[in-house]
Amino acid sequence: MVEVLKTALGPLGLGHPVINASGTFDLLEADEVLRADLMAEFPFAAYVPKTVTMEPRAGNDPPRLFETAAGLLNSIGLANRGIEAFIDEDLPRLAALPVPLIASIAGERTDDYGRCALLLDECDRVDAVELNISCPNVELGGMALGCDPYKTRQATEYARESTSRFLIVKLTPNVTDITSLARAAVEGGADCISVINTVHGMALDPLRLKPALGHVTGGLSGPAIKPVALRAIYMISREVDVPVIGMGGATTAQDVLEFLAAGASVVAIGTASFRDPLLAARLAGELRVLMEQRGFGSVRELIGHAHKE
Numbered sequence: 001m002v003e004v005l006k007t008a009l010g011p012l013g014l015g016h017p018v019i020n021a022s023g024t025f026d027l028l029e030a031d032e033v034l035r036a037d038l039m040a041e042f043p044f045a046a047y048v049p050k051t052v053t054m055e056p057r058a059g060n061d062p063p064r065l066f067e068t069a070a071g072l073l074n075s076i077g078l079a080n081r082g083i084e085a086f087i088d089e090d091l092p093r094l095a096a097l098p099v100p101l102i103a104s105i106a107g108e109r110t111d112d113y114g115r116c117a118l119l120l121d122e123c124d125r126v127d128a129v130e131l132n133i134s135c136p137n138v139e140l141g142g143m144a145l146g147c148d149p150y151k152t153r154q155a156t157e158y159a160r161e162s163t164s165r166f167l168i169v170k171l172t173p174n175v176t177d178i179t180s181l182a183r184a185a186v187e188g189g190a191d192c193i194s195v196i197n198t199v200h201g202m203a204l205d206p207l208r209l210k211p212a213l214g215h216v217t218g219g220l221s222g223p224a225i226k227p228v229a230l231r232a233i234y235m236i237s238r239e240v241d242v243p244v245i246g247m248g249g250a251t252t253a254q255d256v257l258e259f260l261a262a263g264a265s266v267v268a269i270g271t272a273s274f275r276d277p278l279l280a281a282r283l284a285g286e287l288r289v290l291m292e293q294r295g296f297g298s299v300r301e302l303i304g305h306a307h308k309e
């Protein structure tokens, strides 16, 4: 990868600043479906698998996806096979992954985050842990927990006590004051904040005029939420002294450039890679051109540019 794009997230060395958003890119599945050797030509600079929980979860009733004018509504509800299957079955298959692996975990109670983090601490393949305290589609834990600064801090502390790995806390935008949650996570021991998870939303089936999603409400992602994400990145990176992973609607290299300038150290792509799973590699190449055009010699120089005099 080109020198100007090389960057780092804490102790993780990255070939470029574009990673995937949890739950939107299943490497093991994509490898089979696309019949491409994605492991060798991995498009993202780090891999974040879907969030896992202590126990397997079936997720919410279908339909779980609905496309809106400028974004996607989902109500998956953290469907996953549980952390044991992740550790015993998925991680061995990811041994040859050429980039850092960031495991994402969620719990129903704050101490679940400690239990999951402890199990992952035994896994050499795991380079960092992201606490998803921001899923809008589960009633227990997730949102309820991630909207409360006290519980945010507590969940982070439990995880911090259980792992020496680089610890990321992923926040929800569905709150009045997102910076107070970022502060609580950093006080609890977070090494990094990632924002944003999806924005609360709803759609009606146009013919039946009934809720389009089985779960009634869902989380909105994609281009519609970019301004919400940009604000969260800007405000949090000004407020706390840890790196920020920015995501929410980033679709083009210009979006990546703006998220970095707003204060993100790394940008995650979610919904946009449903259309093109290899998009991230192209965005990294285009980002290099945009940086050159604007005279940025390194990613470090670009990060937080919007804050500078």
Ligand SMILES: Cc1cc2nc3c(=O)[nH]c(=O)nc-3n(C[C@H](O)[C@H](O)[C@H](O)COP(=O)(O)O)c2cc1C
Residues within 6 Å of the ligand: 021, 022, 023, 024, 050, 051, 072, 074, 076, 078, 104, 132, 170, 196, 197, 198, 220, 221, 222, 223, 225, 247, 248, 249, 250, 268, 269, 270, 271, 272
């Ligand atoms: C279908 C779908 C599933 C998702 N699953 C997860 C998940 O398991 N864990 C998580 O932290 N975020 C999950 N997210 C949220 C994304 O990681 C990301 O924060 C959000 O979609 C905003 O980024 P985007 O607009 O680029 O998609 C999911 C999003 C979508 C669309």
